Amino acid sequence: MLRKTHLAVTVVMAAGVAAVGVNAVAGTTGGSVRLESVIRDVAGRDVGKLTVAPDAHNTSRVTVQVTGLPKGFHGFHIHAMGTCDPKAVDPATGKTTPFHTAGGHFDITGGSHAAHAGDLPSLLVNADGRGAASFTTDRFKVGHLTDQDGSAVIVHALPDNFANIPSRYARNGPDEMTLRTGDAGGRIACGVIK
Numbered sequence: 001m002l003r004k005t006h007l008a009v010t011v012v013m014a015a016g017v018a019a020v021g022v023n024a025v026a027g028t029t030g031g032s033v034r035l036e037s038v039i040r041d042v043a044g045r046d047v048g049k050l051t052v053a054p055d056a057h058n059t060s061r062v063t064v065q066v067t068g069l070p071k072g073f074h075g076f077h078i079h080a081m082g083t084c085d086p087k088a089v090d091p092a093t094g095k096t097t098p099f100h101t102a103g104g105h106f107d108i109t110g111g112s113h114a115a116h117a118g119d120l121p122s123l124l125v126n127a128d129g130r131g132a133a134s135f136t137t138d139r140f141k142v143g144h145l146t147d148q149d150g151s152a153v154i155v156h157a158l159p160d161n162f163a164n165i166p167s168r169y170a171r172n173g174p175d176e177m178t179l180r181t182g183d184a185g186g187r188i189a190c191g192v193i194k
Helices: 142-146 176-181
Strands: 007-013 019-026 033-040 046-055 059-066 072-074 076-079 123-125 131-137 151-156 187-193
Touching: 033 142, 033 187, 046 142, 046 187, 059 123, 123 131, 142 151
Parallel strands: 019 187
Antiparallel strands: 007 131, 019 033, 033 046, 046 059, 059 131, 072 123, 076 151, 151 187
């Protein structure tokens, strides 16, 4: 049985990101904590900031601002492991796969893409390399992101199709890659959330 969730998007003009360090700071909602992240690319450059904070109606607000990223839409997800190694090697292929250590998409209910708790709206980066987005989600609370193994924010190289490409899989259903990632491509940015 699938759990119905809602994702309210208020602004979508954001980005391909990179390695993100996170600091917990005192929040303004009921004494809760919000998470602030410095976003860095594979080379370690500071390219932006991410904030996750409690919001009204039992939701979490996700806000991101970036600069210096490739123009266009980028898949943007919370991943299951709080480890972001830009030189990680995928054990299945033996190839360097930046941020492979962040694992798959963060998920609470065992769904597939685009119903993972960590599936977020794609980020749009403008031609000048700048982007920003702010939205609320009821798919996770701030506390979910700080479990024992942590979690990470990943920005992908390509847009996320949210497993919505019927002409490709109408006969046999979505393939494995679509169900895992929405075909969003490689990981160009990763931010640890602790």
